[in-house]
Amino acid sequence: MAQPVPRLEIRNLVRRFGGQTVVDHVSLSVMPGQVTCLLGPSGCGKSTTLRMIAGVEMQDSGEIYVDGNLICDTVFRIPPERRHIGLMFQDFALFPHLSVGDNVAFGLKGTKEEKRARVEELLDKVGLKRFIDGFPYLLSGGEQQRVALARALAPRPRIMLMDEPFSGLDNRLRDDIRDQTLELLKEEDAAVLLVTHEPEEAMRMADEIALMRKGKIVQQGAPYNIYNAPVDKQAVSFFSDINVIRGVVKGALTDTAFGQFLAPGIPDGAEVEIVIRPQHLKIDLDRAGKGPLPTPQDGVAARGEVVRARFMGSESLVEIRMDFDGSILKATVPNVFLPKPGKPLWLMFRRDRCFVFPLGKSVV
Numbered sequence: 001m002a003q004p005v006p007r008l009e010i011r012n013l014v015r016r017f018g019g020q021t022v023v024d025h026v027s028l029s030v031m032p033g034q035v036t037c038l039l040g041p042s043g044c045g046k047s048t049t050l051r052m053i054a055g056v057e058m059q060d061s062g063e064i065y066v067d068g069n070l071i072c073d074t075v076f077r078i079p080p081e082r083r084h085i086g087l088m089f090q091d092f093a094l095f096p097h098l099s100v101g102d103n104v105a106f107g108l109k110g111t112k113e114e115k116r117a118r119v120e121e122l123l124d125k126v127g128l129k130r131f132i133d134g135f136p137y138l139l140s141g142g143e144q145q146r147v148a149l150a151r152a153l154a155p156r157p158r159i160m161l162m163d164e165p166f167s168g169l170d171n172r173l174r175d176d177i178r179d180q181t182l183e184l185l186k187e188e189d190a191a192v193l194l195v196t197h198e199p200e201e202a203m204r205m206a207d208e209i210a211l212m213r214k215g216k217i218v219q220q221g222a223p224y225n226i227y228n229a230p231v232d233k234q235a236v237s238f239f240s241d242i243n244v245i246r247g248v249v250k251g252a253l254t255d256t257a258f259g260q261f262l263a264p265g266i267p268d269g270a271e272v273e274i275v276i277r278p279q280h281l282k283i284d285l286d287r288a289g290k291g292p293l294p295t296p297q298d299g300v301a302a303r304g305e306v307v308r309a310r311f312m313g314s315e316s317l318v319e320i321r322m323d324f325d326g327s328i329l330k331a332t333v334p335n336v337f338l339p340k341p342g343k344p345l346w347l348m349f350r351r352d353r354c355f356v357f358p359l360g361k362s363v364v
């Protein structure tokens with residue numbers, strides 16, 4: 001069977017500013033109806049990548065394809081207005097002197113009736129048809145954002161590029177608008193590339209996440225895989241708080257106060273870091289103080305004493321000073337669990353939730 005052709009594909013895009021490579025051989029593809037999130041810290045080159053795809057920035061090397069057809073390399077270049085790409089940025093500014101309907105119709109081709117039908121269809125989908133003849137100033141921030149989305153989607157773009165489109169909205173509003181936006185984007189079957197520096201946004205929106213750091217994509221895959229099979233310590237810590245203990249490898253194993261961990265492919269004598277998220281650090285509540293027996297999954301329990309416990313809303317955060325080296329580890333526990341400072345607790349590193357990385361090594 002023929003391989004499906006990506007709606008958008010970029011190959012080895014490179015952009016340098018003043019000797020610094022801010023986008024460094026970035027390649028990715030997005031299928032129709034798929035949302036890919038370009039996720040990374042501020043300044044890692046996400047927006048520059050998006051601007052090159054939009055055609056408002058020229059790459060130093062690399063190619064961009066739409067439906068398998070070259071639209072831009074260093075010699076050939078289709079101008080931005082002929083790329084059929086929809087854009088949505090944080091500063092989405094609607095035209096204040098045009099009605100909501102005319103804002104959405106802006107850039108649409110066809111007869112008056114055709115345009116009106118498309119505008120009504122989209123405003124209906126974003127739940128704002130009643131404002132069609134009103135002006136943008138009558139709308140809240142969230143409503144204006146939905147109009148901007150309708151405007152971007154009106155000409156049926158084959159690709160939607162979105163750069164932090166929800167960051168101007170307050171938290172509660174944002175979740176609703178993200179969900180609505182996602183629904184509409186799927187209905188319209190556009191290939192979406194969404195830039196964000198917020199892991200929660202990427203997890204909520206993406207079919208696929210491309211994790212970017214220092215101009216490079218360090219990992220790409222479904223949110224579940226990025227979260228559960230991270231490539232390095234930084235990739236774990238980008239999504240959550242982490243606990244780290246160290247060990248030395250001997251015979252593809254490392255011995256720690258929490259028992260042995262597998263360290264496949266890491267040479268004898270190398271130092272490793274064993275990383276675990278606070279929600280996976282297990283507190284033994286049943287046999288507290290008695291030193292539970294090791295199990296294949298939980299390993300050996302290590303003793304510590306509570307330093308502080310805080311209630312965070314849906315969970316409690318407990319900080320424990322470990323007897324074996326005096327370090328402080330963090331555990332989160334659902335609901336209310338507020339042991340007093342000084343209380344002894346036994347902790348276990350769940351082996352199926354740990355990541356073992358060579359010390360000091362990251363992908364870039």
Ligand SMILES: Nc1ncnc2c1ncn2[C@@H]1O[C@H](COP(=O)(O)OP(=O)(O)OP(=O)(O)O)[C@@H](O)[C@H]1O
Nearest residue numbers: 017018022040041042043044045046047048049197
């Ligand atoms: N036109 C330009 N001239 C010089 N440097 C630039 C230019 N555009 C971007 N840069 C630099 O390139 C780097 C990447 O910028 P970019 O805006 O792509 O990052 P980003 O990941 O989108 O960050 P943010 O989330 O803060 O927007 C930054 O160091 C930025 O200062």
